[in-house]
Amino acid sequence: MTTARIAVLPGDGIGQEVTAQAVRVLETVGRSAGLKFEFEHALIGGAAIDATGAPLPPQTLALCRQSHAILFGAVGGPKWDHLPQEQKAERGLLVLRKDLDLFANLRPARTFPMLVDASPLKRSVVEGTDIVVIRELTGGLYYGEPRGVEQFADGSARAINTMAYTSREIERVARVGFEVARKRRRRLASVDKANVLVVSQLWRDVVTRVGRDYPDVTLEHVLVDNCSMALVQRPTQFDTIVTENTFGDILSDEAAILAGSMGMLPSASLGGRVGLYEPVHGTAPDIAGQGIANPIAAVLSAAMLMRYSLNMGREADRVDAAVSRVLTQGHRTRDIAGAGGKSVGTREMGDLIVGELERGA
Ligand code: NAD
Numbered sequence: 001m002t003t004a005r006i007a008v009l010p011g012d013g014i015g016q017e018v019t020a021q022a023v024r025v026l027e028t029v030g031r032s033a034g035l036k037f038e039f040e041h042a043l044i045g046g047a048a049i050d051a052t053g054a055p056l057p058p059q060t061l062a063l064c065r066q067s068h069a070i071l072f073g074a075v076g077g078p079k080w081d082h083l084p085q086e087q088k089a090e091r092g093l094l095v096l097r098k099d100l101d102l103f104a105n106l107r108p109a110r111t112f113p114m115l116v117d118a119s120p121l122k123r124s125v126v127e128g129t130d131i132v133v134i135r136e137l138t139g140g141l142y143y144g145e146p147r148g149v150e151q152f153a154d155g156s157a158r159a160i161n162t163m164a165y166t167s168r169e170i171e172r173v174a175r176v177g178f179e180v181a182r183k184r185r186r187r188l189a190s191v192d193k194a195n196v197l198v199v200s201q202l203w204r205d206v207v208t209r210v211g212r213d214y215p216d217v218t219l220e221h222v223l224v225d226n227c228s229m230a231l232v233q234r235p236t237q238f239d240t241i242v243t244e245n246t247f248g249d250i251l252s253d254e255a256a257i258l259a260g261s262m263g264m265l266p267s268a269s270l271g272g273r274v275g276l277y278e279p280v281h282g283t284a285p286d287i288a289g290q291g292i293a294n295p296i297a298a299v300l301s302a303a304m305l306m307r308y309s310l311n312m313g314r315e316a317d318r319v320d321a322a323v324s325r326v327l328t329q330g331h332r333t334r335d336i337a338g339a340g341g342k343s344v345g346t347r348e349m350g351d352l353i354v355g356e357l358e359r360g361a
Helices: 014-033 046-052 058-066 089-099 113-118 167-182 198-211 224-233 245-258 296-309 313-328 346-360
Strands: 002-011 035-041 069-074 104-110 130-136 144-151 157-162 187-192 218-223 240-243 266-270 275-279
Touching (some): 014 346, 104 167, 167 187, 167 240, 187 245, 198 218, 240 245, 313 346
Parallel strands (some): 130 240, 187 218
């Protein structure tokens, strides 16, 4: 029996609750697939600040570097919001992404047929939506230099962030975009702001050049403002989207809404040797501790972990199918139940998915 070492970083708030269900799902699949998972838990975010004073303790980073993959929950919350930028809970995740060189963030946004009515958009608009947004994750405005705040003698101030990309950084994420598009419907939309930003002009030139290596993929360039409108007007026109860090942050949340709830959306961060898998949502302080969070995003993130880090595509398909069956049977957590609908809790939804996996083994 082979062993997969998984670093489990639940983080804060509902991160703790949903990650526990994702671990149960991995254990269940592992048992039937003859794979032993070794889960090692570590602190990150607010929980790490409380215990050690730092959002990413050195032992957590060391564990992540030595693991086959990382299963991540979410970090942050009002308790740590007052801290300076560099010490905030969310900083732990940003440093981890950078250290592991996780430059490509994959976020599928798909409307499940049985949940179309949970979307805030009309059925006629969202039905059939199936998009993957690939967001560049280690460059652009989030990391560019110079950055900082200048204080002036008259009491006023000036703040600077820089959107900077090298052609190498663009090329490697563009290649991920083309490769993903190739496994899907072979259409790639590269999103930029080339009518205004020079960095976007370089982005467009490099993506076009890389595209020559992928003649079987249809490439189009879309301005970010146009893309943002099109996502709510005609989301089915998109297949795979690749874009820079900040645009990707905003567009992937917009695409998320098409799926009905933040609680349904998984993600994978790839690039370096170790992949990191996490739900798109945050720590949801408004519902944390109540046992009502939707664990499906975390469970589908675990499926992505098997698909991309462990080369277990068949087992990942089994998890996706088990989730679909549970939804088809009518089970819902509160966020997707609709007004007045009956709902199950986090643990119960985990039981239902595990039960389906055991039946389908
Ligand atoms: P959020 O995603 O935590 O919550 C937004 C809304 O969606 C809330 O109403 C919440 O109840 C609901 N929601 C989210 N996930 C859900 C789930 N699984 N089931 C049911 N409902 C769910 O976003 P926010 O409120 O903007 O942020 C809260 C905290 O999380 C902040 O501190 C923020 O910085 C942090 N955050 C962390 C990450 C991360 O760790 N990757 C990502 C986003 C936000």
